[in-house]
Amino acid sequence: MAWRFLDTGEGDAYWNMALDEAILTLRIDGRVPATLRVYTWRPSAVSIGYFQSLEEEVDLEACRALGVDVVRRITGGGAVYHECGGELTYTFVASEEELKARRFFADIQGSYEVICGALVKGLRRLGINAEFRPVNDIVVNGRKISGNAQTRRRGVILQHGTILLKTDIPTMFRVLRVSREKVSDKAVKAVEDRVTTIFREVSSSVTLDDVKESLRKGFAEHFGVEFVASTPTQVELDLASEYRKRFSSWDWVARR
Amino acid sequence: MRGGKLIKVTLEVEGCVIKCARICGDFFLYPEDAIECIERALEGARLDSDFERIIAEEVERSGAQLLGFSVEDLCVAVRLAFQSRLR
Numbered sequence: 001m002a003w004r005f006l007d008t009g010e011g012d013a014y015w016n017m018a019l020d021e022a023i024l025t026l027r028i029d030g031r032v033p034a035t036l037r038v039y040t041w042r043p044s045a046v047s048i049g050y051f052q053s054l055e056e057e058v059d060l061e062a063c064r065a066l067g068v069d070v071v072r073r074i075t076g077g078g079a080v081y082h083e084c085g086g087e088l089t090y091t092f093v094a095s096e097e098e099l100k101a102r103r104f105f106a107d108i109q110g111s112y113e114v115i116c117g118a119l120v121k122g123l124r125r126l127g128i129n130a131e132f133r134p135v136n137d138i139v140v141n142g143r144k145i146s147g148n149a150q151t152r153r154r155g156v157i158l159q160h161g162t163i164l165l166k167t168d169i170p171t172m173f174r175v176l177r178v179s180r181e182k183v184s185d186k187a188v189k190a191v192e193d194r195v196t197t198i199f200r201e202v203s204s205s206v207t208l209d210d211v212k213e214s215l216r217k218g219f220a221e222h223f224g225v226e227f228v229a230s231t232p233t234q235v236e237l238d239l240a241s242e243y244r245k246r247f248s249s250w251d252w253v254a255r256r
Numbered sequence: 257m258r259g260g261k262l263i264k265v266t267l268e269v270e271g272c273v274i275k276c277a278r279i280c281g282d283f284f285l286y287p288e289d290a291i292e293c294i295e296r297a298l299e300g301a302r303l304d305s306d307f308e309r310i311i312a313e314e315v316e317r318s319g320a321q322l323l324g325f326s327v328e329d330l331c332v333a334v335r336l337a338f339q340s341r342l343r
Contacts, residue, residue: 051279051283051285051288079282107321135261136284150284150286
């Protein structure tokens with residue numbers, strides 16, 4: 001059976017996270033096939049990991065001033081600044097069983113490696129010498145280009161992550177509290193040394209569509225399955241609308 | 257942590273007893289809501305309690321799997337948080 005490719009375009013933070021969870025729920029119920037979704041964020045947003053403290057990770061005042069949304073993910077991992085136009089986010093949802101039938105893995109770390117292997121193939125199609133770096137990163141010559149996070153429910157894995165096209169480090173420093181060393185040249189340089197982007201590795205002429213298509217082909221090659229372009233079902237959209245209320249609620253965002 | 261992840265434990269302590277525990281960080285734990293079970297299991301523990309046993313038992317009971325950190329790492333973080341509250 002073919003798997004599904006969804007390009008859902010731009011969405012706000014709450015919708016983006018809600019649709020991810022809707023796909024997960026419906027995959028558990030067997031109502032949608034394994035799915036690769038790609039999307040972007042408008043407005044720019046910060047997503048924090050399930051276990052992170054909102055107060056400690058995010059400068060809410062700066063976010064308000066800059067019009068940056070803040071959302072808590074259903075996945076662990078770190079805080080991410082999703083710059084509108086600066087990155088592509090993907091979500092991959094599949095059952096453990098159907099994944100293992102195509103690419104065996106023995107444990108959770110192995111499942112990250114398998115799914116990230118598909119991303120690596122996609123990035124290599126763009127001429128980027130990407131490789132997986134445990135626990136959950138993809139790097140190019142030691143510099144991170146993609147961070148990834150998983151949740152697992154009833155035998156189904158959802159992994160999502162970002163692929164950087166470019167970075168706006170000064171804004172990132174303003175909205176995230178990860179580095180308290182102010183926006184010094186040194187701090188910016190330190191991030192530049194640890195992080196890289198598609199524009200830096202290849203060229204700024206690479207388009208979002210190029211990246212989406214490379215990912216789709218990378219996943220297809222990696223898992224030996226065709227990814228058929230589709231749109232979310234009405235049930236998915238309705239469920240996502242329902243979930244969106246939770247993701248945008250203060251109770252959820254500030255629960256830690 | 258060895259897995260490159262950060263764990264921050266915040267404790268409310270009364271006397272020498274944990275009243276409330278909060279474990280935050282950029283780690284991975286499956287299922288995610290097992291974190292609340294671990295936090296609850298720590299309530300009532302004392303400085304000289306066997307944190308490793310308490311956490312390991314709760315991890316096993318909830319069928320939790322850790323990625324990017326270990327039970328031992330978490331114990332170290334709890335002990336450090338406890339000691340800082342008593343200082």
